[in-house]
Amino acid sequence: MLRKIAFSLLVVLLVGIFTISVFAAPEKSKLQTVLDRGYLIVGTGSVNVPWHFMDEKGELVGFDVEMARILAIGLFNDPTKVKFVEQSPDARIPNLLTDKVDIVIQFMTISANRAQQVSFSIPYYTEGIGLILPAGGKYKNYEEMVAAKKNGKTITIAMLQNVDAAENVQTILKGAVDALYETQGLVYQAINSGRADAGAVDLSSILWLASKEPEKYLDSGFSFSPQLYGAAMRPDDQIWINFVNTVFEVSMCGNQYKLYNDAYAKWFGVELPAPKIGKPAMYR
């Protein structure tokens, strides 16, 4: 009797699953979900100038924040329709895959390894890695560090724990000791407290900090490793991916170019020219 009941329940369950899978409505695209919700949820950080950081008023600002607002304009014609979820770099992919955020715009390097887990937008910036020095530290520039290393001194370079971080430190200065931290903020703390002789960080951050706080930081003059930054999205939603790419394309090379150019001038201090008429700029 019990076996008959169990068998009947199993049949009902299987029929139910089959019915739901065949007749269920197709999963809504993230684009529709965001439009229905009325605001965008963006994962980003809060401790990296000039990408995403807190200004004196305690508001989240930076170039990644501007890209998020450009996306909000594309969705709702309103740059304020965006909610930010602050996250550490190692939470970028998990938060995306578990739907805590709609998109990650957090100076994320496009790489093949990452592209196995997430989909990237078209790149919105090309970054390089530079070396930041403490202004009152042992070395005034990169050449002095190289000379010190040749003379047998131990040089410690702090860096964000990231893809190829250890190899990058060796490329910067062979034989240097790497100190790989969880967040960029800790990298700066390591430099400030003397735990590291230098920090390998984004060149854009170095240029910002050296100009805003010259009594604390120096640009060593060294830079390398061009890398593309893109926004990350879940890979199973081509409609959302296409939409984001369209918004970015139009803001960098189309009729919304002023949005991108103004943000670029504000955070990198460089005035970009308007896109030329004729062959689209991205194919020149």
Next chain:
Amino acid sequence: MIYYFSFRVIQNNIGDMINGLGLGLFIAVISLFFGIILGLIAAFAAVSSNRALNNIATWYTAFFRNTPLLVLIYIAYFGLPEVGIMMERNASFIFTLSFYAGAYMTEVFRAGLQAIPKGIIEAGQTIGLNRFHICWNIQLPIMFRYVLPSMSNYLISLFKDTSLAASITVPELTYFARKLNVETFRVFEAWLTAAFLYIVTCYLMAYLLRKLERKLRIEW
């Protein structure tokens, strides 16, 4: 969305993770050793009739037991160098964890000392033992056998606390799990493997420590 597991990355990095596990165990044992010394000093100060010593012991335990361990780690690692005290990262973490463990051991030892029947101490005084010999030959051996279960539990807890060392780049298990995660984005594989290694190690530690407790238990 379906997540596709691939434990190949674990296979390629298991050596680092096991080494990290070993370092974590070493740090926990060394920190508990120093914590025991600090705890004993503070426990005797806490039960002493000297008010000043009582207050010092009270402030020590209050500070370290009420401050989150991560905050203490950052104070020692990033803060102390600003006042000229620079320790290597492993030493900095062991230093912090030892003081942290000492604060907890203070309370454990204080309770253990107060649980020793007064008659035993009076018996020692009767046969002419001085204060030092009463402490060394009577109080401490009995106290340690009383508090061994608490110390064992705390060692296991301290071992799990070593995961916070990753925040100051100490290359223990959590550090390598996070490194694996950021390099390969195999979130589940990296963290599930780390969790598994912690669980197995803690279970083994608990088993061995229970055997030791049974062997040393005082049968009155």
